[in-house]
Amino acid sequence: MTSFPLHLLRHGEPEGAGRLLGHTDTAPLASGIAACVAQARELDLEVLIASDLTRAKHAGEAIAAMTDISLTIDPRWRELDFGQWDGLPPNAVDGAALSRFWDDPDGCAPPAGERWSDLVGRVARALADLAAAPTLVVTHAGAMRAALAVLCGFDSRQSWAIDLPYASLLSVRVWPGETRAAQIIGLRP
Template identity: 65%
Template sequence: MSGFALHLLRHGAPETPGLLMGRTDGAPIAEGIAACVAQARDLGIERLIASGLHRSHAAGEAIGAALGLPLLIDPRWRELDFGDWDGKAASAIDRDALGRFWDDPDANPPAGGERWSALVARVSAAIADLPPVPTLIVTHGGAMRAALHALCGFDQRQLWAFDLSYSTLLSLRVWRGEPPSAQIAGLTP
């Protein structure tokens, strides 16, 4: 079995970068949307999905218009909910609490926020529901890391080693199974 291509594209830069933006949404800048469209242009995808948050939805709409594909919305691909920290700059958050979170986000979620394991569970469910056709998902850095954990088995420290800046494209070859698995085919900033 040859598997299928799964491309995960982080949304373009928002108007206010540098914030912990989970459920907090922000408008993307035009250059960020254009960068996403450029990343998607030659992927040969048959299916296009976005998380539904405006910063990913806007890029998904532009990509769909450029490629002549309908955009499907799947909220399971949204970013981790940062709870009380959502929409704040890291500098506005207690340093020790933030350090504990980055060290172990499942054991130390933000107050009122989502556990890492919940993010992994919803992204894993979204992956399991994908048909085996070349697919592009316009999503968020946390969801991309959750997919890498679920599909490739990377642990928490390894996941932070990936630079997933705005408009980064992560390409995977996915094989069905219990659980599904994948191989990284490319990472394009």
């Protein structure tokens, strides 16, 4: 079975950094786009995908221009929907409710928001549709963690324990098949 490298790149710093930016569509800073382009510069790619949210899509467009690879936009790579908390700074959310969410993101989803298992499910569907070719996905920290849950079997605590700063690049080697398997091959903050 042939494996392929899958690179997951978190978008660069956006306007309003530090808020719960799930589906809130904020623009990226120019420095954030430049940081993403720098991370992608040395990658050998055949496929380029980005979330449809502006902060990821604009970085994907800049990488596409640099590599001359067509960009595919896929909304399944969006960040977790924080519902009523979306766009708020964490200190504007009830602390106990936020703690319950971080402890159990599936059982204590944000009001009118997305459960962790829903995010994992949509990322799993996006992963299942990937071609077995060197791929870069410009996405969000939550979607990257969901991919690790799918590919490596991490539970939510393990997934959320990984620090993924803006413009961090997580690379995994994926073995496609009925049950995908992967090995982490690098993390560049």
